[in-house]
Amino acid sequence: DTGVSQDPRHKITKRGQNVTFRCDPISEHNRLYWYRQTLGQGPEFLTYFQNEAQLEKSRLLSDRFSAERPKGSFSTLEIQRTEQGDSAMYLCASSLSRDRGGRPADTQYFGPGTRLTVL
Amino acid sequence: AQSVTQPDIHITVSEGASLELRCNYSYGATPYLFWYVQSPGQGLQLLLKYFSGDTLVQGIKGFEAEFKRSQSSFNLRKPSVHWSDAAEYFCARNSGGYNKLIFGAGTRLAVHP
Numbered sequence: 001d002t003g004v005s006q007d008p009r010h011k012i013t014k015r016g017q018n019v020t021f022r023c024d025p026i027s028e029h030n031r032l033y034w035y036r037q038t039l040g041q042g043p044e045f046l047t048y049f050q051n052e053a054q055l056e057k058s059r060l061l062s063d064r065f066s067a068e069r070p071k072g073s074f075s076t077l078e079i080q081r082t083e084q085g086d087s088a089m090y091l092c093a094s095s096l097s098r099d100r101g102g103r104p105a106d107t108q109y110f111g112p113g114t115r116l117t118v119l
Numbered sequence: 120a121q122s123v124t125q126p127d128i129h130i131t132v133s134e135g136a137s138l139e140l141r142c143n144y145s146y147g148a149t150p151y152l153f154w155y156v157q158s159p160g161q162g163l164q165l166l167l168k169y170f171s172g173d174t175l176v177q178g179i180k181g182f183e184a185e186f187k188r189s190q191s192s193f194n195l196r197k198p199s200v201h202w203s204d205a206a207e208y209f210c211a212r213n214s215g216g217y218n219k220l221i222f223g224a225g226t227r228l229a230v231h232p
Contacts, residue, residue, distance in 0.1 A: 004162075033219065042123075042209050042222030043163070056219065091162060108220060110155070110162040 002026070004111035006092050012117045013082055020078045021114045025094030032075050033108060034067055035091040036060065043091055049075060050097060082118045089113045121145045123210050125223035132200050133231045140195040140226050142210030151213040152193040153220065154184055158206045166208075169193060180204070205230045 005024045013019050025032045030051050035043035046065070047057045051072040061067075064082075069075040079086055093108040122145045132138055144150055151170050155163040167178025174186040184195045193210060207227045211220040 006162075035220075040224070042211070042224050043220075044222070045214075045219040048219060093163075107153075107165065107168055109165065112162040115160070 004092055004094050004109055006090075006111040006114050008114055009112060010115050010117075012119065014119050015084060016081055018078065018080045019082060019116065020076050021090055021092075021116075022074060022076050023092030023094075023111060024074045025092070026109060027073075029094035029096055029109075030072070031095045031097050031108075032069055033093040033095070034075070034077050035093065037089040037091055037113070038087075046077075079116075082116075084118045087116055087118045089115050121212065121214060121221055123212050123221055123223040125208075125210055125226050127226045128224070129227045129229065131229040131231060134202050135199050138195075138197045138200045138204070138228070140208050140210075140228070142193045142195065142223060143191050144193065144210075144212045145191070152184075152186060153211045154178065154182070154193075154195050155209045155211060155222075156180075156206050157209065157225075163209065166195070200228075200230055202230045202232060204228060 007022045011019055033048040034046040036046055037043040045058050046061050047067050049069040052069050064080045067077045091113045092111045095108045124143045126141050153168045154166040156166050157163050166182050167176050167184055169176050169186045177183050182197050184193055186193050205228055207225045209225045210223045214221055
């Protein structure tokens, strides 16, 4: 039973460059989430997908950020024209939308994260 | 807005001592509550969760938490801490729907031998 995986684990880039991160969720999970975590803080919600549909985006997700989940499986998060303030850990999580009893299932399982450093 | 507060930024305990990490959530619809643990440079691992029912929930690694609606609290406890428990602990709640989690700022736990 593989968990959530993320690639790359670390990314160092220069300001102004574009970066793309990948997340592979647990295979049967139809929901996929992106969070950002800065030093000394808890994760903050960025966006989430149910299957291939992006259902909510945080105000934190500026126009330079775009996320996709084209086939309802893996997802990518792209940051264009990176800024030093984008330096953070980007976490991906996945979940089911309903458990076996039909109740809302909100247990999210997290990947190891991608640590972005913008120089 | 819904929020989660972890009043203690850092806690240091001796190995073998008991532990309690505090978590308070803002009032709203019956919350789903979670405790996650994060080791340095790693993602978050779920320790335990509360959805409904018995207010004392058991988790992995010997942790437990108690939901107290009257105090809007969901404190995490462990009777005897091990050196390997040193990590950062995050309390979280659902947002009111089932589409995102709201996290506290975390409590960093140090364990002295």
